Amino acid sequence: MKPQPTDPRPHILVLGAGFAGLEFCLAMRGRDDLRITLVDRQNHHLFQPLLYQVASAGLAAPEIAHPVRSVFSDQENVSVLMDEVRAIDLKERRVTLADRVVSYDYLVIGLGVKTGYFGHAEWENHAIGLKNLHDATEIRRRILLAFERAEMCEDPEEKRRLMTVAIVGGGPTGVELAGAFAELVRHVLRRDFRSIDTNEAHVVLVEAAPRLLTMYDEDLSEYTRQKLESMGVQVLTGAPVQNVREKAVELPDRTIDAENIIWAAGIEAVPLTRTLGVETDPAGRLIVETDLSLPGHPEVFAVGDIAHCIDQAGVRVPGLCPAAIQMGKHAAKVIRDDLKKRHRRKADAYPVRPQFRYFDKGSMATIGRSAAVATSAGMKFQGFLAWLMWLFIHLLFLVGFRNKVAVLLQWFYAYVRYRRGARIITGVRGDS
Amino acid sequence: MKPQPTDPRPHILVLGAGFAGLEFCLAMRGRDDLRITLVDRQNHHLFQPLLYQVASAGLAAPEIAHPVRSVFSDQENVSVLMDEVRAIDLKERRVTLADRVVSYDYLVIGLGVKTGYFGHAEWENHAIGLKNLHDATEIRRRILLAFERAEMCEDPEEKRRLMTVAIVGGGPTGVELAGAFAELVRHVLRRDFRSIDTNEAHVVLVEAAPRLLTMYDEDLSEYTRQKLESMGVQVLTGAPVQNVREKAVELPDRTIDAENIIWAAGIEAVPLTRTLGVETDPAGRLIVETDLSLPGHPEVFAVGDIAHCIDQAGVRVPGLCPAAIQMGKHAAKVIRDDLKKRHRRKADAYPVRPQFRYFDKGSMATIGRSAAVATSAGMKFQGFLAWLMWLFIHLLFLVGFRNKVAVLLQWFYAYVRYRRGARIITGVRGDS
Numbered sequence: 041m042k043p044q045p046t047d048p049r050p051h052i053l054v055l056g057a058g059f060a061g062l063e064f065c066l067a068m069r070g071r072d073d074l075r076i077t078l079v080d081r082q083n084h085h086l087f088q089p090l091l092y093q094v095a096s097a098g099l100a101a102p103e104i105a106h107p108v109r110s111v112f113s114d115q116e117n118v119s120v121l122m123d124e125v126r127a128i129d130l131k132e133r134r135v136t137l138a139d140r141v142v143s144y145d146y147l148v149i150g151l152g153v154k155t156g157y158f159g160h161a162e163w164e165n166h167a168i169g170l171k172n173l174h175d176a177t178e179i180r181r182r183i184l185l186a187f188e189r190a191e192m193c194e195d196p197e198e199k200r201r202l203m204t205v206a207i208v209g210g211g212p213t214g215v216e217l218a219g220a221f222a223e224l225v226r227h228v229l230r231r232d233f234r235s236i237d238t239n240e241a242h243v244v245l246v247e248a249a250p251r252l253l254t255m256y257d258e259d260l261s262e263y264t265r266q267k268l269e270s271m272g273v274q275v276l277t278g279a280p281v282q283n284v285r286e287k288a289v290e291l292p293d294r295t296i297d298a299e300n301i302i303w304a305a306g307i308e309a310v311p312l313t314r315t316l317g318v319e320t321d322p323a324g325r326l327i328v329e330t331d332l333s334l335p336g337h338p339e340v341f342a343v344g345d346i347a348h349c350i351d352q353a354g355v356r357v358p359g360l361c362p363a364a365i366q367m368g369k370h371a372a373k374v375i376r377d378d379l380k381k382r383h384r385r386k387a388d389a390y391p392v393r394p395q396f397r398y399f400d401k402g403s404m405a406t407i408g409r410s411a412a413v414a415t416s417a418g419m420k421f422q423g424f425l426a427w428l429m430w431l432f433i434h435l436l437f438l439v440g441f442r443n444k445v446a447v448l449l450q451w452f453y454a455y456v457r458y459r460r461g462a463r464i465i466t467g468v469r470g471d472s
Numbered sequence: 473m474k475p476q477p478t479d480p481r482p483h484i485l486v487l488g489a490g491f492a493g494l495e496f497c498l499a500m501r502g503r504d505d506l507r508i509t510l511v512d513r514q515n516h517h518l519f520q521p522l523l524y525q526v527a528s529a530g531l532a533a534p535e536i537a538h539p540v541r542s543v544f545s546d547q548e549n550v551s552v553l554m555d556e557v558r559a560i561d562l563k564e565r566r567v568t569l570a571d572r573v574v575s576y577d578y579l580v581i582g583l584g585v586k587t588g589y590f591g592h593a594e595w596e597n598h599a600i601g602l603k604n605l606h607d608a609t610e611i612r613r614r615i616l617l618a619f620e621r622a623e624m625c626e627d628p629e630e631k632r633r634l635m636t637v638a639i640v641g642g643g644p645t646g647v648e649l650a651g652a653f654a655e656l657v658r659h660v661l662r663r664d665f666r667s668i669d670t671n672e673a674h675v676v677l678v679e680a681a682p683r684l685l686t687m688y689d690e691d692l693s694e695y696t697r698q699k700l701e702s703m704g705v706q707v708l709t710g711a712p713v714q715n716v717r718e719k720a721v722e723l724p725d726r727t728i729d730a731e732n733i734i735w736a737a738g739i740e741a742v743p744l745t746r747t748l749g750v751e752t753d754p755a756g757r758l759i760v761e762t763d764l765s766l767p768g769h770p771e772v773f774a775v776g777d778i779a780h781c782i783d784q785a786g787v788r789v790p791g792l793c794p795a796a797i798q799m800g801k802h803a804a805k806v807i808r809d810d811l812k813k814r815h816r817r818k819a820d821a822y823p824v825r826p827q828f829r830y831f832d833k834g835s836m837a838t839i840g841r842s843a844a845v846a847t848s849a850g851m852k853f854q855g856f857l858a859w860l861m862w863l864f865i866h867l868l869f870l871v872g873f874r875n876k877v878a879v880l881l882q883w884f885y886a887y888v889r890y891r892r893g894a895r896i897i898t899g900v901r902g903d904s
Contacts, residue, residue: 100532100533100535101532101533107664109664113663113664114663119666119667120666121623121624122620123624140624184515185554188554191553192571192572232539232541232542232545233541234552235551
């Protein structure tokens with residue numbers, strides 16, 4: 041059922057098979073009066089919230105990735121293309137991919153964000169981000185290799201540097217990474233090495249703001265700091281990064297020598313957004329109307345992290361999975377509504393549309409295997425209860441696949457077997 | 473507990489953490505009167521018998537790899553080094569690694585074998601072997617990518633080429649790969665693709681000998697052929713490869729155009745063996761005495777696939793895991809024996825040693841998810857019964873770790889969830 045150029049059905053082109061793009065397509069199930077082409081440069085959807093677990097050797101890469109094709113294997117109106125977006129021509133309503141040019145009636149942009157270095161592109165060479173599976177397996181490889189080298193190292197200073205991991209950015213990703221690395225080193229690697237004392241291993245978490253997890257209340261930030269410190273993490277707040285160079289992070293009052301530097305401090309949209317001739321925010325995100333369409337382009341939607349959206353209630357929609365899922369669903373609703381009212385309207389006139397309203401289900405960050413912080417419905421949680429919430433709610437609500445239960449079981453299984461983990465170092469080319 | 477140069481205990485250097493090297497070390501548990509250094513260029517032991525499952529997207533790479541350090545985390549007399557062997561000096565009794573030089577009292581060489589191309593080194597560029605995790609993830613990536621490209625391909629001839637996998641070599645590895653690919657294509661990928669008919673996918677198994685699995689009786693070979701053919705595999709026996717070039721295998725009577733060519737036809741020892749000044753067989757394997765030591769070097773042993781061994785009973789020991797395990801154990805026994813008799817002998821004189829005798833536990837090859845062939849204790853098995861044997865005996869007997877049960881459960885779990893599989897394509901650099 042390949043889309044034909046002569047197919048009379050409206051053609052919706054969806055860019056990106058992240059949470060927003062996937063949910064958009066799933067929300068169009070059964071609509072045989074339209075056809076959807078879903079483009080992603082990977083063949084898999086990535087469960088980003090657990091990416092840090094791959095980086096810290098808790099999970100294998102395939103365990104948090106799911107082939108996009110199999111999500112839609114029984115949804116006939118979706119065609120999946122593995123291809124890369126090169127250019128978007130809003131005027132001509134067509135998108136240039138690496139292998140072909142595709143025209144659309146509706147365009148849904150859900151390309152997500154990438155690691156941003158606050159304009160210091162050169163820092164990227166010294167501090168790796170964590171946005172895709174390659175990043176994650178590369179971090180895993182580098183950190184495990186550093187310990188192997190420390191085991192053989194005779195020079196105490198060099199040894200200390202090899203055993204230091206610096207994480208820049210005290211948001212949820214930075215906190216989760218710091219906790220996971222602390223556990224990896226203290227509980228998992230401790231018994232494996234003979235000549236190094238893994239108690240000397242050093243995980244440093246650096247944050248420019250005066251506290252961690254600034255989106256939460258101060259007491260949760262304080263709990264997080266205390267918990268991380270009890271796990272052996274050195275937490276440096278109010279410490280803006282001045283410079284990043286080869287194996288060193290420069291702060292105003294000190295320099296951290298670290299074999300591995302992980303950047304979890306900033307994101308920015310793909311450069312493509314600035315070429316569209318529409319308004320973007322400083323991070324390059326597309327500023328959308330409250331119906332999620334681009335101003336002046338009612339046939340084009342931006343959903344997920346790539347959208348800068350102030351919702352109907354005046355709330356700035358955060359870059360979280362539940363928000364991406366809600367945005368994907370909303371864009372689908374708007375288009376279904378459009379098509380329903382189509383016979384009543386003139387060509388190129390769009391009906392009045394439903395406005396997006398973000399429903400805050402709460403958010404959470406896990407610190408370790410039995411500690412987390414969470415907020416939901418105005419309530420705050422911390423410790424083991426929050427961790428249980430993380431385990432069940434986080435996993436259960438975020439997975440929108442048919443095989444929800446299978447995937448959940450798999451992750452849960454993978455999670456409980458954590459101590460064995462996926463701590464294999466694979467070839468220089470980072471295979472695994 | 474780092475080995476010190478002044479440590480008076482005999483130093484045993486073990487090269488390679490495959491089945492033979494690992495079993496050797498495990499057999500020395502509790503012997504605090506000696507010290508062992510185990511060197512491998514990877515940080516993990518690989519469960520080679522299931523490598524074809526990673527290549528065919530049934531398992532994730534970490535599921536068949538186990539960190540070497542954690543195997544010996546409570547065995548104090550073993551130090552693990554992640555390093556690469558560069559040269560062996562038998563006369564000076566020392567081994568040059570990439571990062572250091574290590575002297576030994578006893579040397580155990582268990583470096584295994586690599587893919588061999590019968591002297592046609594240039595074929596390696598066109599036909600990938602399957603010997604390590606990188607090979608496996610690379611094969612997985614290439615085959616899944618070929619189907620993605622076929623889905624978009626307009627040219628029928630090109631499409632057919634993209635959907636063809638040629639496997640050279642009708643031994644156990646070739647048979648297992650052919651069966652696994654046939655199942656991947658027919659059962660797993662079938663529903664995922666829209667514009668290609670996966671029934672047109674083409675798995676070709678090429679063997680120079682007149683039948684598959686020549687080590688088994690003819691009726692098992694015939695069963696294997698029929699089973700593979702019923703699964704859609706084209707089996708070409710009596711078809712010696714004349715040439716391999718870019719995306720094509722040339723046979724005497726035809727040329728197979730295939731996007732992916734997998735080489736499972738030959739093995740050879742690492743080139744290092746030919747530099748030792750000792751006798752090797754045509755494949756470069758080290759010819760050993762019946763005590764597994766090298767002729768003229770009673771302090772050096774070759775174990776596992778790298779050894780060419782005729783055992784005490786005159787049987788040529790096959791390149792199978794059980795044989796490697798038995799050889800590793802035997803070498804340990806010889807050395808323990810030597811040390812026990814040490815006080816009775818003069819310096820540099822070695823006592824009469826126990827001879828190696830290979831105990832044939834049988835062997836088996838799996839064809840698909842419910843079919844296999846096996847021989848054991850003079851009996852032959854085929855079909856579902858043989859497959860059940862494969863599942864339990866194969867896994868249970870080959871895993872010599874403490875965490876046998878955990879690993880087994882994990883593999884079993886991974887095996888039953890096969891249909892979901894690990895079919896993700898990861899970056900050009902083959903990460904996963």
